Amino acid sequence: MSNHDHHQxxxxxxxxxxxxxxxxxxxxxxxxxxxxxALSDALQSSFFxxxxxxxxxxxxxxxxxxFSVGPQERAVILRFGQPLGTGEAALLGPGFHWAxxxxxxxxxxxxxxxxxxxxxxxxxxxTTPEQEAARTEPPPRPTLNPAVDRYVLTADAxxxxxxxxxxxxxxxxxxxxxxxxxxxAIVTNALNNAVLFAAAQFSVDxxxxxxxxxxxxxxxxxxxxxxxxxxxxxxVEQVTLASVIPPRQLSERFRAVLDASVRSGNVxxxxxxxxxxxxxxxxxEAATLVAVAQSDRTRLVEAVQSEAERFKKxxxxxxxxxxxxxxxxxxxxxxxxxxxAQERMFLPTRADGKTRSLRLDLGREPAKPRTPPASQxxxxxxxx
Amino acid sequence: xxxxxxxxxxxxxxxxxxxxVMFLFQVRVSEVAVVTxxxxxxxxxxxxxxxxxxxVQRVHKIDNRIHNFESxxxxxxxxDGFNLLVMVYAxxxxxxxxxxxxxxxxxxxxxxxxxxxxxxxxxKNEVMGKHPFSDFxxxxxxxxxxxxxxxxxxxxxxxxxxxxxxxxxxxxxxxxRLGLPESVTQRVFERMESERQVLVSRIExxxxxxxxxIRADANxxxxxxxxxxxxxAIRIRGEGEADAAKSFSxxxxxxxxxxxxxxxxxxxMFLRERTTLILDQNTGPLELLSRPAGAATSGRTSGAATQ
Numbered sequence: 001m002s003n004h005d006h007h008q009x010x011x012x013x014x015x016x017x018x019x020x021x022x023x024x025x026x027x028x029x030x031x032x033x034x035x036x037x038a039l040s041d042a043l044q045s046s047f048f049x050x051x052x053x054x055x056x057x058x059x060x061x062x063x064x065x066x067f068s069v070g071p072q073e074r075a076v077i078l079r080f081g082q083p084l085g086t087g088e089a090a091l092l093g094p095g096f097h098w099a100x101x102x103x104x105x106x107x108x109x110x111x112x113x114x115x116x117x118x119x120x121x122x123x124x125x126x127t128t129p130e131q132e133a134a135r136t137e138p139p140p141r142p143t144l145n146p147a148v149d150r151y152v153l154t155a156d157a158x159x160x161x162x163x164x165x166x167x168x169x170x171x172x173x174x175x176x177x178x179x180x181x182x183x184x185a186i187v188t189n190a191l192n193n194a195v196l197f198a199a200a201q202f203s204v205d206x207x208x209x210x211x212x213x214x215x216x217x218x219x220x221x222x223x224x225x226x227x228x229x230x231x232x233x234x235x236v237e238q239v240t241l242a243s244v245i246p247p248r249q250l251s252e253r254f255r256a257v258l259d260a261s262v263r264s265g266n267v268x269x270x271x272x273x274x275x276x277x278x279x280x281x282x283x284x285e286a287a288t289l290v291a292v293a294q295s296d297r298t299r300l301v302e303a304v305q306s307e308a309e310r311f312k313k314x315x316x317x318x319x320x321x322x323x324x325x326x327x328x329x330x331x332x333x334x335x336x337x338x339x340x341a342q343e344r345m346f347l348p349t350r351a352d353g354k355t356r357s358l359r360l361d362l363g364r365e366p367a368k369p370r371t372p373p374a375s376q377x378x379x380x381x382x383x384x
Numbered sequence: 385x386x387x388x389x390x391x392x393x394x395x396x397x398x399x400x401x402x403x404x405v406m407f408l409f410q411v412r413v414s415e416v417a418v419v420t421x422x423x424x425x426x427x428x429x430x431x432x433x434x435x436x437x438x439x440v441q442r443v444h445k446i447d448n449r450i451h452n453f454e455s456x457x458x459x460x461x462x463x464d465g466f467n468l469l470v471m472v473y474a475x476x477x478x479x480x481x482x483x484x485x486x487x488x489x490x491x492x493x494x495x496x497x498x499x500x501x502x503x504x505x506x507x508k509n510e511v512m513g514k515h516p517f518s519d520f521x522x523x524x525x526x527x528x529x530x531x532x533x534x535x536x537x538x539x540x541x542x543x544x545x546x547x548x549x550x551x552x553x554x555x556x557x558x559x560x561r562l563g564l565p566e567s568v569t570q571r572v573f574e575r576m577e578s579e580r581q582v583l584v585s586r587i588e589x590x591x592x593x594x595x596x597x598i599r600a601d602a603n604x605x606x607x608x609x610x611x612x613x614x615x616x617a618i619r620i621r622g623e624g625e626a627d628a629a630k631s632f633s634x635x636x637x638x639x640x641x642x643x644x645x646x647x648x649x650x651x652x653m654f655l656r657e658r659t660t661l662i663l664d665q666n667t668g669p670l671e672l673l674s675r676p677a678g679a680a681t682s683g684r685t686s687g688a689a690t691q
Binding site for chain 1: 410411412413414415432433434447449450451452454457469473475517520521522523525528530531555556558559560561562563564565566567569570572573575576577579580581583584587588590591592594595596598599601602603605606607609610612613614616617618620621623624625627628631632634635637638640641642644645646648649651652655658659660661662663664
């Protein structure tokens with residue numbers, strides 16, 4: 001461009017030189033000159049703009065390689081179709097990154113630490129999304145149509161409806177993204193297979209009530225195993241059994257079994273409480289029996305001992321004069337007895353020496369504090 | 385006129401880019417490719433990267449990832465006379481683009497899946513036709529042939545693929561759904577219903593018989609406790625009597641005195657409380673009331689009543 005400039009300048013100065021001497025045709029020459037100058041100016045500035053634009057384009061081209069990776073994402077750069085680096089090293093973490101623009105590099109963004117969810121598709125009877133949303137369901141028909149109704153078969157050849165959900169993480173993003181056309185579908189099918197496999201080993205009662213945890217674990221175990229065998233690049237976090245139900249056609253029957261279990265449990269509880277009561281009552285009685293025997297024993301031994309003591313004490317005295325001793329003792333005893341007696345009556349011998357008959361009216365009223373003695377129930381005297 | 389280096393550079397760059405487009409192509413990590421010369425496949429490419437070709441050659445890229453194939457839900461017949469509906473899924477991928485591309489109309493995935501479908505169907509029918517229904521459902525893990533059957537289908541399909549040169553590899557096969565024909569579900573329901581009834585009566589019978597046993601056990605235990613205690617009581621009393629007998633030997637020194645003392649004690653114990661005594665004149669000290677002192681010998685109570 002500069003040579004063009006120079007050329008133009010040359011013509012211009014030449015024209016000026018001529019302009020001073022012959023005054024013949026200055027105006028057309030002057031106007032011609034100004035036109036070309038304007039043209040050249042215009043060209044000059046447009047070329048300049050083009051230059052700027054090109055520089056901007058180049059800058060823009062390279063800047064277009066900038067991209068950002070979110071906190072839950074990883075990115076892989078494919079240079080000429082091949083991942084840069086292998087395994088973990090190929091993954092770009094969150095932040096800004098730069099890659100050559102297409103077609104040299106291609107950037108692939110991968111959801112990484114987000115937990116993915118897949119639900120089984122083989123265990124539930126036919127419903128529509130609208131019914132699901134409204135939490136209603138179509139009335140059960142007498143049969144299950146294999147075209148629309150889904151279910152699993154249990155080990156005892158029963159039919160069961162199951163809904164399972166798996167939460168999983170992508171642990172090998174390269175495998176997850178480049179290994180399968182539709183990894184989510186493969187994971188779903190692996191879950192379906194696991195549900196089927198687990199159901200095939202559990203009886204309907206185990207899967208429904210007795211061993212729900214075992215059923216769940218069997219599904220999770222099988223799913224993890226499949227994920228590893230098939231190199232899905234995922235880690236199973238949790239398998240949830242959203243619902244496991246018997247066929248709705250039989251829900252009444254299944255409820256009846258539950259009711260029977262409850263009733264049977266009540267009967268058992270009643271029997272157990274009866275047993276506890278009977279045994280503890282018997283224990284109490286037994287303890288009483290033993291205690292009474294023990295106290296009888298003590299009393300007997302003590303009584304005999306005290307008697308022996310007394311005997312030993314009085315023996316010397318008795319030996320001195322048995323007659324006197326016995327008489328004195330008897331007298332003392334009779335005296336004590338007579339003194340302590342509540343009522344005392346003297347019944348003299350009849351004059352004719354015959355025996356008297358005595359009628360006693362024995363009152364049965366409860367014992368009372370010592371109220372006026374002798375007057376209440378005087379024995380009647382009669383003679384025959 | 386001076387040559388502008390920038391112009392030159394741009395021109396050269398354009399030529400290079402044009403050349404690159406004409407002569408080079410990329411194969412992505414998830415793809416394989418086959419290069420055809422005048423429509424004839426001449427070069428398969430199974431590794432990703434940048435490759436050279438002549439402008440007359442064309443490149444056909446084929447998705448090399450594992451595809452998810454699902455069979456139809458079809459009826460098979462088990463040797464023990466069951467009709468089972470089975471659906472399997474499989475993961476397959478293109479293993480040899482040079483074979484795959486010409487075989488399936490320019491690398492059509494759909495055509496390949498159609499071929500695969502008939503292969504898998506025949507393998508499935510053959511394998512499942514060998515296993516009785518009980519191989520697919522069993523509480524006994526050793527009798528369950530679920531995974532065995534899957535493996536057999538896989539092996540059979542792989543053999544067929546190898547024999548027929550499809551350029552396809554099947555990575556895994558799994559059973560996705562098992563079902564019964566609609567009419568059979570009705571019969572299953574009837575059976576389940578009767579099973580439930582049996583279960584109800586069994587639960588109730590078991591419950592009441594267990595309850596009976598619990599009661600009977602408790603009664604027996606209670607009776608045993610009591611009889612044990614009675615035996616113990618007898619033993620204790622016996623021991624007491626044995627202990628007491630030791631003291632009796634003292635009394636042997638003078639039985640007459642012992643018996644006298646015993647009688648005295650007995651008398652006092654007997655007449656201790658709330659006693660009404662009716663005495664005649666021959667009794668104890670009362671004889672003094674009617675006779676002169678010294679006339680009487682030992683008296684007797686003629687009657688006593690205890691209330």
